[in-house]
Amino acid sequence: MLKIYQIFILKFLLLFVGTIFLSSIIIYISLKDIIIEHNKNNLKNAIILMELELDKVDELDSYVAQVHKQTSLRVTIIDKDGVVIGESNTDKSTMQNHANRYEVMHSNKDEFAHVTRYSKTLKVDFLYVVHKTLYKNQPIYLRLSMSLSQVMRDYYSLWSKLATAFVFMILIAFYISKLMSHRIIYDIEQITSYLDEISSKNYRAVIKTKYFYEFLQISLMLKNLVKKLTTREKQKRKYTAKLRLMNKQRNDILSAISHEFKNPVASIIGYAQTLEEDPDISPKIRAKFLEKISSNGDKISKMLDRLALSVKLENSDIEIKESLFDLKSLAEEVMANLSLKYKERELIVKGESTLINADKTMIELVLINLIDNALKYSQSDVTLFIDDTHVRVIDRGIGIKEDEISKITGKFYRVQKNSWDNSMGIGLAMVSYILRAHHSSLEIESVYAQGSTFSFNIQAMMKS
Known part of the structure; x- marks a missing residue:
């Protein structure tokens, strides 16, 4: 052929x-x-x-x-x-x-x-x-x-001269066609070599057609195709990385749920088996065991609620219901509620009354998580400070290593994996989602073994 x-x-x-x-x-x-x-x-x-x-x-x-x-x-x-x-x-x-x-x-x-x-x-x-x-x-x-x-x-005689000229022209045409043939072969070899490189996924290969405009057009179309293939390859890699991340998150969810549910479930099973095996147990001990079963059930319910809330926040499925309220009053209310859990700790609120327009329930959840974390990771007093632009929660606890600061707002990540109660590592992730919905972000400053400051900007909420 x-x-x-x-x-x-x-x-x-x-x-x-x-x-x-x-x-x-x-x-x-x-x-x-x-x-x-x-x-x-x-x-x-x-x-x-x-x-x-x-x-x-x-x-x-x-x-x-x-x-x-x-x-x-x-x-x-x-x-x-x-x-x-x-x-x-x-x-x-x-x-x-x-x-x-x-x-x-x-x-x-x-x-x-x-x-x-x-x-x-x-x-x-x-x-x-x-x-x-x-x-x-x-x-x-x-x-x-x-x-x-x-x-x-x-x-x-005249015709013989013309015939000689025609033969000479045919020879010239043959020479030109041979020259064209070599040039066509060169451009085709450039294109086929380029296609071989592309088939080997070498998208950085170079194509250099020199002689014919049509082959130049083909080479430009191939380059555009390679750009699209490169973009698609990048998208494929990103999608693959995203799938791997989703699989990792799913495994983290299962691992976190398994780890966090283990103790309350074991407690519920233990108390329930004790009550089942000893029908003559005293009413006082029975009531205490039932209270423990109920308490651990509440822990499981709260963990599931926090997990469901974090998923909704991540997917932007929760509607922001804005209202005007005093941020300092809300902070004092949160501090008062947490002081009942941490009776021996000093909780301080500093700053002037500040009106903001935001979802009060969600901002309350932000304050609870930030203050609760500060209390868990420190032994001294915790201060919440409100100024014209920021809210800051300051502790003098164990601090966070520099290489972990960028990771702790990720879902299911914990600095000390066995020290958080009921958290599953989603508290700061929820805080980040809520603040993002309010056009703000979580800022973290920490010195290891000296303490941490968690803050967020409230200017966008004050302007609304």
Whole structure:
């Protein structure tokens, strides 16, 4: 099977040679007519010149012989009855009457009559031109003719030169087609090599087509395709990374749930088995065990509620219900509630009353998580400070290592995995989701073993 560039070159050569061949035929016919017409005009001009000198001629045979000698033309003079009275090339007595000859009859109505005909006398094709004129006041027909063999020899000589030129042009065309073939092969090899690189996922490969605009267009389209493939490959990698992250988060959820549910579930099972195995247990102990079962059930319920809330916040499924309230009053209320759980700790609120427009329940959840974390990870007092732009929760606890600060707002991540009660590592993640919904963000400053400051900007809430 021929390759595309071979087909192209073959068709190019066939088209070129075919064009030359057809042109040759057309030129052959046209050139032949042109040469005959040119000689016809020469014969007419010669007749006109002879006509000017004819009145001075006494002996027609000598005159026609002299004209033939000087011009190589055949000269025939015919009288009005068709009898040849002068002939340069043969014996006039042997010639037939010319009254019925085509060119003689037409010269009676046309100034010049002409015809191409085979001469039986000289056995060769002749071009005849006849003109009717007067000789010594008698009408005669002055006929000049020339052998077409000479005309054709001239024509074939010219044609051979043209044929040589055509052959030379064909050779040039062959050379050009061969050069084009090499250039086409070069551009095609560039494209195929580039496609091989792309198939090997080498999207940084370079393509350099040099000769043909069409191949340049193809290369540009391939480059655009590679850009799309590169973008799609990046998207694929991102999607794969996202899937891996989702799988990791799912495993983290299962691990966190398993870890956090283990103790309360074990407690519920233990107390329930004790009550089941000892029906005679005292009412006081029974009530205490039932209270423990209920307490651990509440812990499980709260953990599930926090997990469900974090998922809704992450997916933006919770509607923000804004209202105007005093942030300091809310902070004091949260501190008072937490002081019941941490009776031996000092909780301090500093700052002026500040009105903000936000979802009060969610901001309360933010404050509870931040203060509760500060209490869990410190042994001294915890301070909540409110100024014109920020809310800050300050503790002097264990602090956070620098490499963990960027990680602790991630869901299910905990600095000390066995020290948080009921958290599953989602407290700060929920805080980040809530603040983001209020056009703010959680800011963390911490020095390991010295303490931490958790803060967020409230300017957007004050402007609303």
